Amino acid sequence: MSDTKTSEMRFLPIIGLCLLFPLLRMFGGEMATGTPFTALESAFLIPLIPMVIFPVIAILGQMNHGDEAWRERFKEGGMIALCTLAISLSLTIWLAIEFFTKGSSFEDPLRASVFNWINFETITQDAAGNWIHLKSDSLGVGLWIDNVSMMLLFVASFLCFLICWFSLGYMNTDPVNKDRNHRFYAEFVLFTAGMLGMVLADSFLWLFIFWEIMGLCSYLLIGFYYERPSAAYAAKKAFLTTRVGDVFLLIGLLMLYDIYGSLEFAVIFGDPSLHGTVDVNMLRWALIMLFIGAVGKSAQFPLHVWLPDAMEGPTPVSALIHAATMVNAGLYLVARFVPFFDVTGHGHGVEGLGDVAILIAWIGGITAFMAALIAFVQNDIKKVLAYSTMSQLAYIFTGLGVALWFYNHGEHHAAVIAFGASMFHLFNHAMAKGMLFMASGSVIHEMHHAHHGSHDEMDPQDMRNMGGLAGKLPITSTAMAIGSASIIGIPLIGGFWSKEGIVAETWNAAALHGGTWLLVPAFLILLTAGMTGFYMTRMWMMTFAGKPKTVYADKVHEHTPWIPTPLITLSVISLLGGFALAVLGATHWLGEAEAFGTAIHEHGLVFAILDTIVHAFLPTDMFLFLITWVAISISLVVGPAMAMRIHGGRLKSGESAPRLISWILPLSSKFGRTQVDDLANSGLADALHRRLYFDELYDWAIGKTVIPLAYALSWFDKNVIDGAIKGIEWGSQKISGDVRKLTTGRPSDYIMMAVIGTFSILILLWGVI
């Protein structure tokens, strides 16, 4: 532990200085223009600085390969990355402060044009041949900052910073990564630039560009251990699967451009109905195309197959890209649909898009249920979390679908609540899941460490090798417990506040507002609430409760520097942040940009807290009251209790869990014991282990269609095209050789040729006349 302190303490002043970057920027403005730069004027630096630092780390890493100072002082580029992200974070916080103090609403986002890149003039020629100026358009870079992007911006830069911090412990102490961490940090920073840029983009075009940068980084980072065939395969799979979505996204963007003649938010959101002239059918298909892109990025059914495999990447990557940030890009894109749907009188939406909203909710419901089901049988700790991520993102999709449905049916209040709850869940989930992945990383790291040097095979990620770690990894196990509670939706903790909102609003739409089509997703996500309780508890119990299942699990202890700090930070946020934000009115702020803390301001703190609790637990509508309590009871009691019955148990004697969670272990042992071997060997379990055969299905389908075509094209390329080129090359060389033989080296031959040439010219000229 002393090592932890010194290692981190040594760098703290530098990071602190980086956090003071906004002061420098203000001072710079003072020097340059006489007035300090505002946060908005500096916001373009948030993605730009990581973008610039990316090549710096990559090049420095190549130059200082294996250098001792580079490894120790700079942590192979990690320190540079951390400082960069600290600067981005500080600028984000500065921007947030300015955003809150100046205030703004969804209708009126803060906008800043950074520069105009290319100007287009559309001109045409009329019948008389005169040039007429039709319109001018510019391809510029700008920023679009409203409450949603502000929230995501904060989530992204905050988690990037913390996970980078975590990586300094996780990556740099692992000998496998020695001398190649600069690649990790460079790509990490580039990814951050992509994410922050995507959130700040003021047009769908730039959103798409940064979206692709993220996709690239995701590919590179999943394949970080490219020497492992499974990692290389997973990287390719992730890239190609998301590419399927991206192609649709691009089609959707082209359709949008066709409709609106621009991809800028300001133009499109100004009046998405174009004074009622927009063809609903066309817009519907454009939105569906965009949604397919989002489905690919956020790993939803049926493009979900890449996410579990993506866990081949280093754990910080899983935490950052595949749990906390990149997979939210799809949600962000769907959240941007609101102006198209808003016919509540607050916007210029287009009527008749309800079916798109229902499609979104259905995809969400199906994914939530399916992913939770598969998570039941996963033994790899990261895979459980991966499926959990899919499931929770699906919740948000359902919530967004419901919100869009409400918007399109003119229910403003319900729409705002559903939208706000979804976005709030995004926040809670990102915080909790980022932490859970880091905690799992901690477990894996320590397991790996304990196993290091022994000769037999052991998968450090397999939970069947763990057990009883609660006493050995106090910080990790506490963090994991809090994170799991937040994901499950244990009342009063983190995700509860948002998940309740989503479930309640879905049922509200389905049962009380005539959205019959929404009944299926409503059922599915209610069921999933309980299933979440089961698989998250199962994961925690298998890892931390009971007796150690291998000798290695017995030797584990927490000692790696850099790892605990982010865990503790996020634990606090997950434990208290949800409640605090709920009381402050996060749902309303995210939904309709109502100022934070309106309720506190008007009625006082106590009333606000009571109001929040009453709203959550005692809805006035009897039906919603029922739904709420069903959800609470199955997620709090049924699911966890079943999991405890199967996997629970006290620790080895002599060990005790940290105080905060020590009550769980005795409790878990009180539920008795059920042997589930029969069930675990059943056909259903097998189907779940094989991920409901989706991979087989895709492999089969691709094998029947794409692969033969690819072979045919490859044959064509090899034989026809290459053959032609080779033929040309061979022929040219042959002709060249023959031609050069004419240069004999004897002047008499040259003169002979000249004479022939002379006579040819004479004869030709004669012939012409």
Place this chain on the structure above:
Amino acid sequence: MSTLTLISDPQTATALLPEFTLIVGIALLILIPNLGKGTFRLPIPNTNIRIPYLFGGERFAFTSSPRIPGVISVFTLLFSTALALWSQMEEPLSDSNVWCIATTGEAFNSCAGMIEPSLLKIDGFSRLLEIVFYGALMLCGVAMWSRMPATPRFMIHAQVLAGRREDERIAKLLDNRRQVDFHILLLMVALGMSVVVLANDLFVLFIGLELASLSSYVLVAFMKENDEAPEAGMKYFIVGSVASAVGLYGISLLYLWNGNLQISELASSWQAMDSIDPLALAGLAFIVVTIGFKVSAAPFHLAAPDAYSGASSPVAGVLATASKAMGFVVLLRVLVSITMPESGEAFWVPVVGLLAAVTMTWGNFGALSSESPKRMLAYSSVAHAGYLLAAVAALGLNTSREGDHVVAELIVAAMLFHLTVLVLFKLGSFLVLSMLESEGRGSKLEDLYGLAKREPLIATALFIFMLSLAGVPPLSGFLSKLLLVSGIVDATVHNSMTFDDGVIAAIRSLHWVFLLALFVFLNSALSLFYYLRVGWVMFFEDPPTRKRLVYAPFLRITLMLCMVGTLAFGIGPLADHLLTLVSNAAETFFG
């Protein structure tokens, strides 16, 4: 006309300042290295009074330094270039810049009202080309500063020296002598080329041609220490003299036909002909043969690869740029100034078009498998001659929109632009090879292996030169090729062109010269192969040694200037300036 008039007439002296400068330079090259402690003993018996007259005897150390001749010749050329530029500074298109030198030696401001036949004509066109010649020769001279010792440096260690200081002194003196020889010849070439481009009379032109050619034969053979140079020089001389003889015969036939060799007289006689006189036709054909040799057009080019690879690289560079430009000037003078009809297609278009097609194809195929970079560049120079000949063929179509010379001017401007920027990147690549040559290599492609690892900057320069030769945007080689092709297209594409019946029919409706433009494209694609191969071996092969190349600061600076010029004349304001310059020159050519 006496030499005295030439100098005493102030107008003539002013008009011919650059050329007089060259003559002064030659005189200085002869005089200065001979300054010494020579004395003259007064012929009084029993006395030993010696009057120093600073000539002969033991040479001064300073004046016999091996550097001096090079400095003199380069500064002479620089001075001439500056004067040539200065003479065209004001009002580029006005008559005040045009001078005609009559046979009496007097200079007249306008050639139209002259009674005496004019020998030389000075205008924007000739001045621009003079600048090109001087520039190319200057680059050659600079490259020779660090080379060309009496005994090539890579062989010096094999010599056994007796008495170190004395040997050094003698070696220096010998160096100096050789340098003097070389640079005198260089200035002679410059003078000959100036005469060619200024000549207003075919015979004067021929004299200039011979002056330049004979000097260049010697230059090719100058590196007599190795086996190749004398052989190459000999071959070049034999084939060249045959070509010159044929050309002289052609000129004599023209004289027989017209009784006068004035270009303007020949032109008006040609216009007056009802049907073309066989005598004139044969004379013209023979002159074209000479030009074909000068610009290394197929099938008269065969000695060129041998000559280029045998000569030292800077000399080969001069042959590939200045010499070729001179050839094209003669071609324009003969074909356009004399035989171009008032309207309609010139009769020589098929011949020149065929020559162009054969030349560019032959050149490219020859270069494709050449192992020696110098041979490769020689063949590429043949191919470039083909491109220019295609432009000349298009010029012969005499396309005119509303009776003006716009299209023709565009083509001539394109040719001039090409010839100008060619000096930068063709001679530039020869200069790089010359650096390799000073360590005794450079005749094989292997010698370029891994050059980027030895000299990144030099290799980058060579790569840029290669790209420019291939015509890759945004380099000046691209712009010049683009101008040439667009000139051809402009000359052939007509307003009534329609694609209604399909592309094939549309192309068929065009003059066949249009196909030459396609030919240029195809050949450019082919040429990329061997140009890029140079880049490939420089950057991706392993060098035989890690040693840096010879330290030649001025040559390096010159190379960098060439590289910057290759870039700057391809795009941006400098390219615009050059374009204005060449279009003015083209206008004066027709004006």
